[in-house]
Amino acid sequence: MKRYLLLLLTIVALAACKSKKKPGRGADEPMTFEDFQELFTPGTLPYKLNADTLQLKQADSLAVDVADVSRFLTDTLLKGDYGKTEKVKLFPLARIQGNLTNYMVIKAVGRTQSTGYLCILDKKGKYLNRLRIANTGSADGTVVSTSIDSKNVIKVSSEKKLSGSNTALKEDFYAVGKDGSVQLIMTNSNGPTTPGQIFNPIDTLPRKHKFSGDYTSGDMSLISIRDGEDGKTFQFFITFSKDNGNCKGELSGKGHYIAGNRGEFKDKESSCGIAFQFSAGRVTIREIGGCGAYRGIKCFFEGNYARKAEKKKKKV
Numbered sequence: 001m002k003r004y005l006l007l008l009l010t011i012v013a014l015a016a017c018k019s020k021k022k023p024g025r026g027a028d029e030p031m032t033f034e035d036f037q038e039l040f041t042p043g044t045l046p047y048k049l050n051a052d053t054l055q056l057k058q059a060d061s062l063a064v065d066v067a068d069v070s071r072f073l074t075d076t077l078l079k080g081d082y083g084k085t086e087k088v089k090l091f092p093l094a095r096i097q098g099n100l101t102n103y104m105v106i107k108a109v110g111r112t113q114s115t116g117y118l119c120i121l122d123k124k125g126k127y128l129n130r131l132r133i134a135n136t137g138s139a140d141g142t143v144v145s146t147s148i149d150s151k152n153v154i155k156v157s158s159e160k161k162l163s164g165s166n167t168a169l170k171e172d173f174y175a176v177g178k179d180g181s182v183q184l185i186m187t188n189s190n191g192p193t194t195p196g197q198i199f200n201p202i203d204t205l206p207r208k209h210k211f212s213g214d215y216t217s218g219d220m221s222l223i224s225i226r227d228g229e230d231g232k233t234f235q236f237f238i239t240f241s242k243d244n245g246n247c248k249g250e251l252s253g254k255g256h257y258i259a260g261n262r263g264e265f266k267d268k269e270s271s272c273g274i275a276f277q278f279s280a281g282r283v284t285i286r287e288i289g290g291c292g293a294y295r296g297i298k299c300f301f302e303g304n305y306a307r308k309a310e311k312k313k314k315k316v
Contacts, residue, residue: 033125036072039064040104043094045152047105049134050145054107054114063089069106073119073127081132082110098152100178101128113137116146118154120180128180131156151269152176153185173252186237186252201252202226202237207310209234211263215283215305220245223283223305232257236265238274238285242299249295264288274301281307 069077069090082088093105093116104119116134121127133146133156142160149155154174159167171188186201198220205226207213212234215223220241228234237252255265255276263276266289273289286302295301 040092040095043096045150048147049116051136051143054136211278214308217305247296247299251294
């Protein structure tokens, strides 16, 4: 009797082990979204992903099926980075809860490069968009890394080796909307620039307020003011280059108007603050807090800027 009981317990145990087999990997039952997201390690903001992390080897058994990525996320994840016939392995890295959206980070490993992708999902798990955020080295030698701060601002850094030990660094800052839209809000670069040419990330925003416009002080210094969500707020972008380019600064954000012709910005992540004083055709700025994270150590966000005349649109 005991022999039959032992045999029965063994059969039940084997059946239980088989039932624990992960769906989507050869099991009879298809993988659910809950199963899929459990493959990703829970993470928190701030988050970083660089080329060194992408180069870490992972066991093939940890790879996720391309079919599952296509079903729960997108079938165009690799578009533009890998050929249709190239064999690419996908590894789930992290899942992160943001304020407006959630994120899933996936690593793609191909023949000559590894790439990191940030998949953006709504709070119910619906895929919205994706952003290429890291790479071990493209054809021109550019290495890409990223960081996401606690305010969900994504900074994608592209570093390219030049002659000798020189490198060119470009930093693109993105904001993510509730609908998954990705908007470039600022670009920093130590690469060569052409006098008189400044990339203004808020240039196309409305400028109906009486203080909205572009203010300059030399060829490479600009304060751009654009309309805010209401008449009490404004969007701004400041960039300057002093001392023949040896001291630079760049900052963007949302300020608010206070009594009279004044405005103010206070950074939630640091002690940095900027005071704006508007007058007829000019704006004067000064720091009201330490803004060293956004400029060189020997220069400040200060000075008097003259308003540029807005180009009149040609009548059709």
